[in-house]
Ligand SMILES: Nc1ncnc2c1ncn2[C@@H]1O[C@H](COP(=O)(O)OP(=O)(O)O)[C@@H](O)[C@H]1O
């Protein structure tokens with residue numbers, strides 16, 4: 001969408017994908033609607049106007065004569081967020097304070113805020129995610145999946161699980177050390193699709209977008225990262241690796257573009273036992289046999305067989321290790337026992353499927 005004086009017309013009543021990208025969904029959207037409808041309206045443009053000053057990435061949206069920054073000046077303490085005994089009450093409070101300045105997408109209840117960091121004088125910017133009755137214990141679920149990603153050597157943002165398991169807190173990767181906002185675009189927006197189409201694509205097209213948008217210097221790394229994340233999603237049975245859960249990151253217009261770190265990996269079969277992958281590969285959505293993933297990695301990511309096998313082994317080992325931690329936590333945490341048990345079983349299936357040599361399992 002090159003800069004020009006003339007306007008752009010989309011030909012549809014929907015907002016252009018880049019404007020839709022960070023529109024709050026789910027619980028956060030409801031919270032925002034509740035607090036603004038009486039004042040201004042509830043269409044997408046209004047939501048964009050309200051949250052547009054504080055968005056993931058470096059785009060900001062405002063009315064021409066509106067000069068308020070949209071950034072809330074208050075701060076939380078990270079240590080308090082992680083140790084507060086009543087997370088429901090805490091999260092309600094956070095929503096009432098930060099919902100209107102949280103330009104962040106996703107179905108799970110969440111807000112963006114600033115917090116002072118433990119043992120330092122510095123301030124970090126965080127996304128705080130909670131969960132509702134539909135997806136119990138989602139924070140612990142995500143925490144263990146992200147731990148497996150980290151142990152597999154994948155880039156992940158700093159992340160925490162609150163002491164009572166009520167919140168998953170992660171540091172924003174779209175803000176550089178010096179506080180500058182970095183550019184971020186999710187693959188939904190890069191494929192010029194609206195949020196409603198986030199499941200309507202293929203991993204082949206994701207591979208294509210990586211080639212098209214990631215700088216040549218970083219393409220190899222991005223391809224390996226994407227393949228490892230795909231293997232991870234298959235093993236931990238994450239059926240939500242859709243277009244909004246991948247993105248690219250860059251410092252400013254014209255600088256090098258890399259694949260954003262891993263985020264939003266969850267064992268979805270703990271809630272939807274028959275869940276399948278979010279996007280199709282080789283024409284189907286199923287937990288593909290390792291041989292199929294290998295063919296995909298060779299044909300669409302140009303990875304050599306030796307590297308493919310190595311990545312798969314690294315991810316298998318990381319999930320197997322993390323599974324032990326998960327078993328201990330499930331044993332010690334009665335509220336997590338059901339979801340934890342379902343996760344352990346799902347991971348065991350995944351490990352069994354992806355541990356076998358590729359040439360015996362097509
Ligand atoms: N650590 C992070 N830093 C910056 N942006 C993030 C980070 N994690 C997620 N996001 C952005 O926030 C959106 C919602 O987060 P996500 O974890 O995917 O929530 P949900 O489970 O509701 O989909 C993502 O699609 C992405 O745009």
Ligand SMILES: [Mg+2]
Pocket residue numbers: 106107244245264
């Ligand atoms: Mg998501």
